[in-house]
Amino acid sequence: MTWPLPQAFMQIRPAGTNDGPAIWRIIGPTIRAGETYALARDMTEEEALAYWLGDDRETFVAEDAGEIVGTYYLRANQAGGGKHVCNCGYMTSSASSGRGIARAMCLHSTEHARELGYRGMQFNFVVSSNVRAVALWQSLGFDIVGRLPKAFQHPSLGFVDALVMFRPL
Amino acid sequence: MTWPLPQAFMQIRPAGTNDGPAIWRIIGPTIRAGETYALARDMTEEEALAYWLGDDRETFVAEDAGEIVGTYYLRANQAGGGKHVCNCGYMTSSASSGRGIARAMCLHSTEHARELGYRGMQFNFVVSSNVRAVALWQSLGFDIVGRLPKAFQHPSLGFVDALVMFRPL
Numbered sequence: 001m002t003w004p005l006p007q008a009f010m011q012i013r014p015a016g017t018n019d020g021p022a023i024w025r026i027i028g029p030t031i032r033a034g035e036t037y038a039l040a041r042d043m044t045e046e047e048a049l050a051y052w053l054g055d056d057r058e059t060f061v062a063e064d065a066g067e068i069v070g071t072y073y074l075r076a077n078q079a080g081g082g083k084h085v086c087n088c089g090y091m092t093s094s095a096s097s098g099r100g101i102a103r104a105m106c107l108h109s110t111e112h113a114r115e116l117g118y119r120g121m122q123f124n125f126v127v128s129s130n131v132r133a134v135a136l137w138q139s140l141g142f143d144i145v146g147r148l149p150k151a152f153q154h155p156s157l158g159f160v161d162a163l164v165m166f167r168p169l
Numbered sequence: 170m171t172w173p174l175p176q177a178f179m180q181i182r183p184a185g186t187n188d189g190p191a192i193w194r195i196i197g198p199t200i201r202a203g204e205t206y207a208l209a210r211d212m213t214e215e216e217a218l219a220y221w222l223g224d225d226r227e228t229f230v231a232e233d234a235g236e237i238v239g240t241y242y243l244r245a246n247q248a249g250g251g252k253h254v255c256n257c258g259y260m261t262s263s264a265s266s267g268r269g270i271a272r273a274m275c276l277h278s279t280e281h282a283r284e285l286g287y288r289g290m291q292f293n294f295v296v297s298s299n300v301r302a303v304a305l306w307q308s309l310g311f312d313i314v315g316r317l318p319k320a321f322q323h324p325s326l327g328f329v330d331a332l333v334m335f336r337p338l
Contacts, residue, residue, distance in 0.1 A: 031249075038251030078294060080200075081322045082207030082331065122317060124293070125247060146315020146333045148291060153250045162251065164315045164333055 012108045015059040022068040026093045036130045069096040072105045085120040123165040142167040181277045184228040191237040195262045205299045238265040241274045254289040297330040311336040
């Protein structure tokens with residue numbers, strides 16, 4: 001599935017086998033910063049790509065005039081009786097921040113998830129200090145359904161809460 | 170670490186390489202029933218044991234006069250900035266239900282988690298219809314910190330909520 005975004009020349013398409021280096025240029029700095037994702041900050045590029053492009057998920061990239069500016073994955077959040085709820089992770093290049101790329105990817109993901117038959121989407125661990133992300137997900141219909149007390153150790157803020165967010169599809 | 174339980178002759182010890190068949194006799198019926206864990210009901214014994222005894226976790230068994238009557242695992246719930254919170258899963262043999270084995274395993278796990286330096290324990294997906302488990306975890310200091318609407322499809326009850334439960338350590 002490709003998808004025209006509001007921005008001209010932008011599209012979202014499945015990640016291909018050659019997209020690894022471009023995806024790493026986006027997710028690497030976010031992982032190294034350690035402020036928004038509960039991933040080991042010292043993951044190697046190989047480990048990070050194995051995670052982001054894992055066999056248990058579909059991975060997409062947002063492309064702007066041939067340049068990859070964002071990426072997300074979609075997977076089942078649980079197995080068995082929980083497999084009708086999916087989970088996504090989104091990252092954008094810091095240079096492209098504020099241009100609506102995360103919003104476009106989230107809209108793309110909810111539409112794709114509905115096509116796949118999912119009935120809900122859950123974010124398991126939204127760091128509460130990531131206020132822009134929390135506001136964005138809320139504006140897209142996600143509710144805060146849980147609060148994990150001091151569950152994230154932020155590199156500069158110390159222990160902060162993490163949020164569980166959910167929206168029906 | 171082994172641990173004397175209130176019940177005479179009972180102890181909790183790390184699972185060994187020969188415990189697979191006994192563990193499967195406990196977790197197999199629970200997985201097949203599909204009422205309390207978000208695991209594929211048709212998992213093979215091999216898949217189930219690979220999950221329950223995975224490299225990312227420590228697995229224990231509760232033994233009563235030489236017979237394994239319960240088992241649990243303990244692992245980090247997240248990586249990176251979330252690695253100070255652990256996660257556990259517990260199962261007891263249906264024949265031994267009501268004898269305090271799950272309670273004893275949970276107490277063992279919180280003590281062991283503290284020894285390992287964890288600062289909190291989180292259950293990501295407690296099926297709300299499993300009222301005995303919810304009450305047990307509450308009696309052991311866990312709070313309901315999240316509610317996932319209709320996130321579990323119960324084989325007879327249909328879609329029910331799942332709960333996120335948490336306790337500081």
